[in-house]
Amino acid sequence: MEKKNEDVLILAIESSCDETAASVVKNGRTILSNIISSQIELHKLYGGVVPEIASRKHIEKINQVIEEALKEADVTLDDLDAIGVTYGPGLVGALLVGVAEAKAISFAKDIPLVGVHHIEGHISANYIEHPDLEPPFLCLVVSGGHTHLVIVKDYGEFEILGRTRDDAAGEAFDKVARAIGLGYPGGPKIDRLSKEGNAYAFDFPKAKVDEAPYDFSFSGVKSAVLNHLNKCRMQGEEIVAADVAASFQRCVVEVLVEHAIAAAKDYKIDKLAIAGGVASNSGLRTAMEEACRKHNIGFYHPSPIFCTDNAAMIGVAAYYEYQKGTRHGLDLNAIPNLRLGER
Amino acid sequence: MKILALDSSGLVASVAVVEDDILVAEYTMNYKKTHSQTLLPMLDEVKKAISLDLNSIDAIAVAAGPGSFTGLRIGSATAKGLGLALDKPLIGIPTVDALAYNLYDTAPDTLICPIMDARRKQVYTGIYCFENHALKILKPQDAVPMTELIEELNRTGKSVIFLGDGVPVYRELIEETCHVPYSFAPAHINKQRAAAVAALAQIYYKEGKMEDAADHQPDYLRVSQAERERAARLAKEENADH
Numbered sequence: 001m002e003k004k005n006e007d008v009l010i011l012a013i014e015s016s017c018d019e020t021a022a023s024v025v026k027n028g029r030t031i032l033s034n035i036i037s038s039q040i041e042l043h044k045l046y047g048g049v050v051p052e053i054a055s056r057k058h059i060e061k062i063n064q065v066i067e068e069a070l071k072e073a074d075v076t077l078d079d080l081d082a083i084g085v086t087y088g089p090g091l092v093g094a095l096l097v098g099v100a101e102a103k104a105i106s107f108a109k110d111i112p113l114v115g116v117h118h119i120e121g122h123i124s125a126n127y128i129e130h131p132d133l134e135p136p137f138l139c140l141v142v143s144g145g146h147t148h149l150v151i152v153k154d155y156g157e158f159e160i161l162g163r164t165r166d167d168a169a170g171e172a173f174d175k176v177a178r179a180i181g182l183g184y185p186g187g188p189k190i191d192r193l194s195k196e197g198n199a200y201a202f203d204f205p206k207a208k209v210d211e212a213p214y215d216f217s218f219s220g221v222k223s224a225v226l227n228h229l230n231k232c233r234m235q236g237e238e239i240v241a242a243d244v245a246a247s248f249q250r251c252v253v254e255v256l257v258e259h260a261i262a263a264a265k266d267y268k269i270d271k272l273a274i275a276g277g278v279a280s281n282s283g284l285r286t287a288m289e290e291a292c293r294k295h296n297i298g299f300y301h302p303s304p305i306f307c308t309d310n311a312a313m314i315g316v317a318a319y320y321e322y323q324k325g326t327r328h329g330l331d332l333n334a335i336p337n338l339r340l341g342e343r
Numbered sequence: 344m345k346i347l348a349l350d351s352s353g354l355v356a357s358v359a360v361v362e363d364d365i366l367v368a369e370y371t372m373n374y375k376k377t378h379s380q381t382l383l384p385m386l387d388e389v390k391k392a393i394s395l396d397l398n399s400i401d402a403i404a405v406a407a408g409p410g411s412f413t414g415l416r417i418g419s420a421t422a423k424g425l426g427l428a429l430d431k432p433l434i435g436i437p438t439v440d441a442l443a444y445n446l447y448d449t450a451p452d453t454l455i456c457p458i459m460d461a462r463r464k465q466v467y468t469g470i471y472c473f474e475n476h477a478l479k480i481l482k483p484q485d486a487v488p489m490t491e492l493i494e495e496l497n498r499t500g501k502s503v504i505f506l507g508d509g510v511p512v513y514r515e516l517i518e519e520t521c522h523v524p525y526s527f528a529p530a531h532i533n534k535q536r537a538a539a540v541a542a543l544a545q546i547y548y549k550e551g552k553m554e555d556a557a558d559h560q561p562d563y564l565r566v567s568q569a570e571r572e573r574a575a576r577l578a579k580e581e582n583a584d585h
Contacts, residue, residue: 104424
């Protein structure tokens with residue numbers, strides 16, 4: 001079929017966790033549509049994402065989400081140059097829905113298929129609102145499932161400097177939120193409550209990982225918070241949740257900022273971006289922005305809608321992969337523990 | 344009428360194209376590889392081998408459950424993607440019905456009893472027979488404890504043919520506790536086959552039992568473990584309150 005114009009149009013599909021999402025992206029940086037069907041309300045009943053429920057919801061919603069994305073972008077499948085789909089990392093059953101759907105459309109319409117790494121998507125979210133941002137730059141990826149400090153050497157080329165040894169940053173937020181009775185998802189709730197509390201009420205330990213200066217560990221600070229809460233309860237002391245939240249958030253944010261700034265200076269990189277769900281945390285944004293200004297580093301961050309899981313970021317990443325020649329076959333599988341940079 | 348059918352509900356991956364009373368192509372594999380890697384390449388091979396114009400299909404049929412939750416979703420998502428891209432309706436066929444349809448026109452006093460291993464000592468099963476050349480559902484597909492199923496079959500006094508991937512799992516139990524005459528279907532018809540899904544779909548098509556690709560979802564016959572445990576906990580709390 002004859003294409004309308006020279007623009008590169010990509011339909012992207014994302015279903016790695018609890019968001020069913022589709023987007024149409026033009027020339028890698030222009031978002032023509034960004035449809036997200038969130039399941040958060042459903043998973044709140046269980047205090048976290050239930051993989052089987054997430055997978056069932058994906059299959060229920062996926063066609064509507066894709067159709068809406070095409071309609072809002074005012075394009076048809078015949079206009080597309082490629083279909084991008086997240087194939088890892090994530091929940092395998094959830095990923096499989098998007099992967100099978102994308103492959104079927106690619107097969108039926110003979111459209112090239114590009115599998116995308118979810119974290120590469122998060123990093124690429126920064127390109128959407130920063131037309132001037134190009135590699136190389138340093139990126140801190142923080143979400144419920146991931147904590148990575150990465151040098152983006154080129155589009156699709158990464159050097160991982162550090163990662164978490166235990167809990168992901170967002171995971172620690174969720175666990176602490178549950179312990180102080182805030183519920184799921186914990187990140188936004190702790191962020192909100194922190195604004196009412198004293199961030200210096202408590203000093204929770206900030207773990208360093210020996211001989212791995214850029215690695216993270218959040219289980220220590222999480223345990224310290226839980227121990228503090230237990231101690232208060234045992235001794236009948238009042239728990240000031242806002243102070244606990246604010247102090248906890250400060251400790252996590254300080255570690256994230258310290259590591260990121262140290263890496264930027266050590267590797268002489270003058271651009272620093274943040275990405276992932278926790279990148280919408282106001283405490284992290286403010287602290288990172290300040291530190292970057294102090295050290296003369298350019299600071300980049302996506303709007304909150306592009307921080308949490310979405311397909312627009314997958315479309316952006318798919319565009320650069322497509323331009324590099326990445327293509328996947330009809331045997332593409334979901335890879336729950338896919339490594340960044342692996343294809 | 345041309346039907347493209349998929350079945351990835353169990354260990355078997357199967358793809359078929361049926362046009363009126365001709366099975367144009369069927370590709371069935373019962374091998375370890377994951378369906379997500381095999382199903383679409385199999386369909387691609389079939390398409391190439393018979394020069395299939397996908398736009399000439401009238402409907403896409405899929406074994407819609409019960410079965411492996413993930414397997415069902417691979418089949419359903421593939422069917423939904425095809426339906427969306429080709430703008431064709433979907434036909435969801437109950438997996439156990441399609442298994443029973445493998446044994447077309449069995450003598451009317453003989454029961455057909457597909458059993459699929461559903462874990463937790465249960466099988467996905469149903470009881471069927473053929474009457475006036477049509478599949479008659481005596482007991483609709485459901486998840487049932489295997490011992491309960493055998494008791495029910497014993498009460499009928501009729502002979503029964505077992506098939507499905509539950510046979511190797513429960514063969515011993517059947518041999519020990521089934522008191523009615525029974526047999527096991529042979530290899531060529533004892534597992535899921537997309538041709539049977541397609542043949543049943545032809546009947547559904549004529550009856551207008553199609554659905555929009557967007558609306559289709561598998562019929563798991565079971566809630567998720569988390570929902571089951573939550574329901575049990577709520578019921579317990581309810582009891583404690585009274």
